[in-house]
Amino acid sequence: MxxxxxxxxxxxxxxxxxxxxxxxxxxxxxxxxxxxxxxxxxxxxxxxxxxxxxxxxxxxxxxxxxxxxxxxxMIGIDEANEFISEMAGRLADTDRLLPGGYVYLSDLLGTPEVLRQIGRLIATQYLDSRVDAVMTVATKGIPIAQSVSQYLNVPFVIVRRDSKVTEGSTVSVNYVSGSSDRVQKMELSKRSLRAGEGVLIVDDFMKGGGTVNGMKSLIEEFDAETVGVSVFAEGTFNGDHMVDDYTSLLKVDTVDGKEKSIHAAAGNYLQRNEDLLKELGN
Amino acid sequence: MxxxxxxxxxxxxxxxxxxxxxxxxxxxxxxxxxxxxxxxxxxxxxxxxxxxxxxxxxxxxxxxxxxxxxxxxMIGIDEANEFISEMAGRLADTDRLLPGGYVYLSDLLGTPEVLRQIGRLIATQYLDSRVDAVMTVATKGIPIAQSVSQYLNVPFVIVRRDSKVTEGSTVSVNYVSGSSDRVQKMELSKRSLRAGEGVLIVDDFMKGGGTVNGMKSLIEEFDAETVGVSVFAEGTFNGDHMVDDYTSLLKVDTVDGKEKSIHAAAGNYLQRNEDLLKELGN
Structure with missing residues (x-):
């Protein structure tokens, strides 16, 4: 017809x-x-x-x-600015502060509307890169990986800290968690990646960068290539960052002592991608 | 303008x-x-x-x-049929068979196109129900929960088997895993659900139904209500099912002995929702 x-x-x-x-x-x-x-x-x-x-x-x-x-x-500069300001406002709620200075994010990372915008923002950064897969570590990075993978239309793969019988053979690496200095193990199913693939690492939160660094080693073990690192929020960290090339949508500063405070502001995303975001408006 | x-x-x-x-x-x-x-x-x-x-x-x-x-x-009957047949074909690949009769699904559950259709199929079932949240258990159910939550436009919540400092106070229940007869624990952040909410349970795979049953008890603990149970695939199980009211998109039968075989067919989804799916075409 x-x-x-x-x-x-x-x-x-x-x-x-x-x-x-x-x-x-x-x-x-x-x-x-x-x-x-x-x-x-x-x-x-x-x-x-x-x-x-x-x-x-x-x-x-x-x-x-x-x-x-x-x-x-793509996302335009105005909508990107607006979303990041809105998130900063929502993050700066002291009710989110958990013992140990952790921040409660699960409500935001379970809301379709929020995930949609996070996905659009991060996907915009890599629209000209060869991304064959998006990688994250279980559990809280998964919704972000899934949303980015939708906008880039490539698969996502999930690294795990615990071994599962439903993953088949795996490749594992040890990594040092920067904030705790403990050596831990993470693994990925052998079937998840192929040599030569371009991999974008995403996660919900980054402090010292130890977990992200672990994922980078894992990507090397597969003879694949890290295309970039993007996180939803970065926390303040008093020490050497293990990862220096990354973008964060937000930056969060918490004090969990006698006085409790949480401060949230824009991360380096907007600054790093200003020209790209303005392009769509032209 | x-x-x-x-x-x-x-x-x-x-x-x-x-x-x-x-x-x-x-x-x-x-x-x-x-x-x-x-x-x-x-x-x-x-x-x-x-x-x-x-x-x-x-x-x-x-x-x-x-x-x-x-x-x-919504999804129409033809597209639903087509997707389920395609998935059955892809599941019936003996390469997916893992030791212990488990089935490798991570590739499918990491593909945006596949998740999109799973989300549409399951959301169609509940378009007239009051779903306030979609619930699943970490890790492999998450992509399904996220996709369904997008199409229903409600948040999703993630139940965990391990305790995490980033979840704040939790409510926990013990449950019996039907296939192993072990008593395990699962927990959900207190902030995740409110009393009276309608909750849709989704998961990637169901055998005895012990995990789903655990989620049902958890929902009761929150004085919330289970609206329905939908899984991507159900496996054959020789024993009493702990859950009887559920839908599955696929049914998988594995033999992992001297002879290895895997058989996949449509689950009860199509049969249960035939009238609803035909409605869109009229």
Whole structure:
């Protein structure tokens, strides 16, 4: 059945949003809607304009016989600023302060709306990098990894601190947790990564960077490559950071003594990605 | 700036898809696009028709002053059938068989495309139920809980078998793992649930149902209510099931002896939800 432009625009928008970073040939749409390629091209030009104007992302055109369109999700500078300020406000609630100076984050990291924006923010940073997989460590990093993986449309893999019979053979490494100085073990199923793959490390919280460093060693064991490190929040740490090249959306400072206080501000994400985030608005 | 219909259709589609089960007042769209309510109503009628025709979901209209529109994601019978058959085919690969008759699922449960469909399938079942939170147990249930929570647009909470300093005070229960007959402990942060909430339990795999039963007791401890139980796959179990009211997308049968075999077929999901899934097509 031949379709009307309005129906095509709605269905194409849905189709593209569900498949970020995927090249869709024009012939696919042309067959799906029984419409001429020229009409499809016009439709895509309209979608491109609206996506740009509403800061949804970029609709990239790949010319030639093997070409098509590809939707690249992005976030604009205003929405990024707004989200980070809102999160800083929500983090700075003293009710979140747990014994030992830990911060309660599970409510935020279980809210679809929050995870969606975290995923968009982090995915925007790596839109031009070759990310084949997103890696995190169980448990609290998982929702972040899953959301980023959706926006980059690549699989995510979960490193574990405990051995599980449902993972099959694993590769393990020892690592030093910076904040406690203890040597611990982490492992990943052998089937999870292949040599040469580009891996993006994400986590909910980073203090000394020991856990992230462990994941980096694990990636080396697989002869894969660390593409980047992005965390939701970093905590203040009095000591040598084991990881220096990373971005954080937020920075949290806690005091858990006689006086309790929690201070949250923007991490280095906005500063590091300013030019990129402004690009979408231009 | 007054917008054209085509721009509105694209942006409204995106806006609605990102906010399932959320009532959006017509005045919101009318202001966002500086367009008359009558034009917005016509736009929504077009979106409603396309969503229905392409089996994306239902666009519900709530009349009156406090009214608006609400997008309810659904999956149609054909797409549900197709996805479950595809998964059964992928599960029945003997390479997935692990020592002890366990099945390797981490690749599937780390693939955005697969999680998206699992989320849509399970969310469709509960579109008319009052689900306030989705619950699962760490680690492998998390991606499923997150995906379902996206489509129902409610938070998800993670039960843990190990105690963590980052969860604050917890409520714990003991439970009997049906397959091993061991008594174990699981716990959930006190802040995760409130009395009276409706909770949907999801998990990746169920054998005897001991873990699911543990989650049910935990929900009782919070004076909350179990709305339903849905798992990705159920395994064959020679013994009394501890849970009888559940749905499974798949059913897996493994033999790990001298001869190794793995057999996968559709679970009871399709049969239980046939009428509901056919509704979208009508």
């Amino acid at each position: 031949k379709t009307r432009r309005s129906d095509r625009l709605i269905d194409m928008t849905r189709y593209l949003l569900e498949r970020p970073h995927t090249l869709v040939p024009l012939t696919f749409f042309s067959q799906r809607y029984e419409s001429a390629k020229s009409s499809i091209s016009e439709d895509l030009a309209i979608i491109r304009r609206t996506f740009k104007q509403r800061q949804t992302g970029i609709l990239e055109t790949v010319p030639g016989a093997a070409g098509g369109v590809r939707y690249i999700p | 007054k917008t054209r219909r085509s721009d509105r259709l694209i942006d409204m589609t995106r806006y609605l898809l990102e906010r399932p089960h959320t009532l959006v007042p017509l005045t919101f769209f009318s202001q966002r696009y500086e367009s008359a309510k009558s034009s917005i109503s016509e736009d929504l009628a077009i979106i409603r028709r396309t969503f229905k025709q392409r089996q994306t979901g239902i666009l519900e209209t709530v009349p009156g002053a406090a009214g608006g529109v609400r997008y309810i994601p």
